[in-house]
Amino acid sequence: MTVPAGAAELLDAWETGWDRTPLERGLALLSAGTGRPSAELARLTIGQRDRALFELRAALFGSGLDGVSTCPECGTDVEVSFDQGQLLGPPSPAPYRLPTSADVAAALSDPDPCGALVDGCSKGAGAEETAASWAQADPLLDVELCLSCPDCGHEWAESFDIVSYLWSELDGWCRRTLLEVHDLATAYGWNEPQVLALSPWRRQCYLGLVRS
Template sequence: MTTVSAGELLDAWESGWGHDPLRRGLALFAAARRTAPAVVAELPVGRRDRALFAFRAALFGTTVNAVSRCPGCGTDVEVDFDQEELLARLEQPHPADGDAVTMREDGREVRVRLPTSADLAAVLDTGVPEPGEALVSLCTPAGGPAPAAGAVAEAWLAADPLIDVRVGLGCPDCGTDWEESFDIVGYLWAELDAWGRRTLMEVHELARAYGWTEPETLALSPWRRQCYLGLVAT
């Protein structure tokens, strides 16, 4: 994974600010690859999320701490796991043939592309009532009927489990067990948002104390910035 500077992270945070989760994910992916969002938008969603897990590990570590709500009694349930252990369980038992899966339906073979961020954007931006069917149609070659959306979704998930990462949870109060999707884009964005706000406050404090510019402040290591902030506070 490419090393990203504090300034580049702030740029990614700014470029994703005010956008929907899909565009935020692209901003993060582009920062990780040091390229334009339009370039990474053409890569399959599972590949994007696999890269974002690696990006998050490099930035914030592998431990995930979150809170969910029990569907049975409404109790807040703490969610703690190591993302590397989760990813190790999500092997690809039926790897995709390149960026597509081949499936049989009604006696014919159909080759369906794995969905990309560009595909999702094209579907979501139209606001169609059946986005799943529209996505399958978009990823299926023209010239024949699109296969059933449910069957394609299963084939996609078998080819790349990262398309829908699910975590098993249990409520300590009522004993309800359930599964919940883990959205790496949303979780990583929340971490980046907290980091960005905290970093801007540090820049503000040091600029006010020493007159340093933002690039000068960000050029300092996080440890050294904390040392200077400690001096300012005394």
């Protein structure tokens, strides 16, 4: 269960994950939201991790997701909007162990990462059979959005990754927050902890005075 992280914790997670891999960024975000160490969270399955990240995102930014894709047929920009609840179907039992972040991290150091991941979780089953069982057991392991172009009618599937999406949102929020800290520190001489301790509403009131 995630809880809404405070501004300071989110900025710390952003700093921690700035030069890290997407896998490490996902764990840093979840650690900020739960207060649990990344090493412990790495033992969650990828689906469990992503459900927790969706929960954290809903607490921070709401459940609606918006984006823009490009039609591969005619190049038209297509707006995409949906509620994350549409993606969060419950997992079901799998014949093979579902991969964790720790499994993925270990597999990435192998010359054949896909083969290493399958071998580590499926006890000798084939890659195709294992991947099919994983996808059937937990839809969050490989999320694809079904899109349609309003201009040419072309339909296609596009992958969706909650880690990269949430990281992009957090990056924008952190940059705006640092600018707010800068403006209020310049105007009132407050330090970062003092600015972040203000409620978002009160911070905006002070910013309105400073920027008017």
